[in-house]
Amino acid sequence: MEHTTAAAQADVSMSLFEKRTSTYGAWTLSAGLVLSLLGPISLLFFAGLDITPVMVGVAFAAVAATFGTLWVVEPLTYFPILGPAAMYQANMIGNVSNKLLPAVIVAQSSIGAKPGSRRGDISAVMAISGAAMVHLASLLIFVGVLGTWLVGLLPVGLIEVARLYVLPSLIGAVVVQAIVSMKQPRTTVVAVSIALIIQFGVIPLFPQLAFYATALAVLSTIVISWAVRGRKVVQTAASDPGPETEVVDRPDRPDHAEEKGS
Amino acid sequence: MILSPLTLTDPKSSDIWEIANTPLLWACALGVFAVIILQTVLYVRAARGAAPGIEMPMSEVRSSFRAGAVASIGPSLAVVIVAISLLALFGTPAVLLRIGLVGSAGAETASAGIASTTMGAELGGSGYTQQVFAVAFTAMSLSGAMWMLSALILIPILKRGKKTLATRNPAIMALLPTAALLGAFSMLTIAELPKSAVHVVAVVISAGVMGICLFIAKRFDLRWLREWSLGIAILVTLTSVYFIHTGS
Numbered sequence: 001m002e003h004t005t006a007a008a009q010a011d012v013s014m015s016l017f018e019k020r021t022s023t024y025g026a027w028t029l030s031a032g033l034v035l036s037l038l039g040p041i042s043l044l045f046f047a048g049l050d051i052t053p054v055m056v057g058v059a060f061a062a063v064a065a066t067f068g069t070l071w072v073v074e075p076l077t078y079f080p081i082l083g084p085a086a087m088y089q090a091n092m093i094g095n096v097s098n099k100l101l102p103a104v105i106v107a108q109s110s111i112g113a114k115p116g117s118r119r120g121d122i123s124a125v126m127a128i129s130g131a132a133m134v135h136l137a138s139l140l141i142f143v144g145v146l147g148t149w150l151v152g153l154l155p156v157g158l159i160e161v162a163r164l165y166v167l168p169s170l171i172g173a174v175v176v177q178a179i180v181s182m183k184q185p186r187t188t189v190v191a192v193s194i195a196l197i198i199q200f201g202v203i204p205l206f207p208q209l210a211f212y213a214t215a216l217a218v219l220s221t222i223v224i225s226w227a228v229r230g231r232k233v234v235q236t237a238a239s240d241p242g243p244e245t246e247v248v249d250r251p252d253r254p255d256h257a258e259e260k261g262s
Numbered sequence: 263m264i265l266s267p268l269t270l271t272d273p274k275s276s277d278i279w280e281i282a283n284t285p286l287l288w289a290c291a292l293g294v295f296a297v298i299i300l301q302t303v304l305y306v307r308a309a310r311g312a313a314p315g316i317e318m319p320m321s322e323v324r325s326s327f328r329a330g331a332v333a334s335i336g337p338s339l340a341v342v343i344v345a346i347s348l349l350a351l352f353g354t355p356a357v358l359l360r361i362g363l364v365g366s367a368g369a370e371t372a373s374a375g376i377a378s379t380t381m382g383a384e385l386g387g388s389g390y391t392q393q394v395f396a397v398a399f400t401a402m403s404l405s406g407a408m409w410m411l412s413a414l415i416l417i418p419i420l421k422r423g424k425k426t427l428a429t430r431n432p433a434i435m436a437l438l439p440t441a442a443l444l445g446a447f448s449m450l451t452i453a454e455l456p457k458s459a460v461h462v463v464a465v466v467i468s469a470g471v472m473g474i475c476l477f478i479a480k481r482f483d484l485r486w487l488r489e490w491s492l493g494i495a496i497l498v499t500l501t502s503v504y505f506i507h508t509g510s
Contacts, residue, residue: 013315127330
């Protein structure tokens, strides 16, 4: 019965972890929210800039018209990948797709943990913490302290290249790493086909959907991968009940999320 | 003390830096950084506390932190370069606040641009006055706040949903995170391709370098190379693209 006690202990540790991170996450995120609004409020009310509520209202409405749905869609898109704890971090720090998710994938694959598993969740939190420290340090040093000095020194070409091509330079590597470390050929084929269909089939017909392409791709990949999943997977996963049947991937156990030979 | 520099303001002045670099704005920016550091410390402690219970060796916890830090060096430097290019438009504190928090350079510049347009001005154009800056900055900040607010509301709901789903249908919980991740990154990658030929080249080089790094890392069992592979891929790709871009 050693296994049961270990499993029970794992449940206790994880639920304590989730409880702690939810509390810390909610408080720090609220503090960040308030602090981020203090600056603009001080300018609006005390700087004598003759700003009317209508100006702010119209400007905000225009921004909301563009990004409003993303405020809701983005958390829904990234939640399954990051888990609740890391979600609080991600929504505080931002730069999710270009910095935090890549950091999480690299960390999880370097220790061989699956996303959504317990080790994966802990690994994600640690990876984002590491990324957050590098993010803050580089912003403080190179933008906060040296920024005004560097602004004249950086060649225009470099700034332009960085602005235009950072995402493609990063994303190719990340997608390869994700595919290699997930080892889910079936889901990979589904995901890539769906992305191709959305980009070259759906968006030309409905250009207004471009903003929601990622969310659309995530949802369709989940639904279709589920429909075409290897039936063996269902049996192994279903025959592994437990109080909280997330994928517990211990190194000594074969991972039941694998889809080989179905 | 806080208001004294502000009494010099003039809504029509295009000297943005006059109001964009006040001590109060600096204090807010540094305050946000302090909150993120506090959050990180609390999270690291919670993660370290939970690891032994799930039989996760401390070496893997440390390794994850290091891997995350190393992996974000490349993206961080790229963000820094873009942030520096935005300093003239928004001043240092606003750039630190908006890019250090929730936003990404692209989304924030877009918000600011949209907000300025409603004032009949263009970012950095002749009509970009202190007044326009303040309105744009407010709109960006409100948009960021909405992002945070929706996270505060949605995360607890999603968490409950995840628990229910995990008990009712464990098989889908095994599939969901991987499918979401592969779906998201396939889409983000393929969306880059139609932008230009250079974008295609960048994606191909980046993917190729990563492939080579992972192959060597596996062949010779080099964990450090796995951690550094993303940084190497970004550096090699950006350097190649720089020569293509400036050469043509």
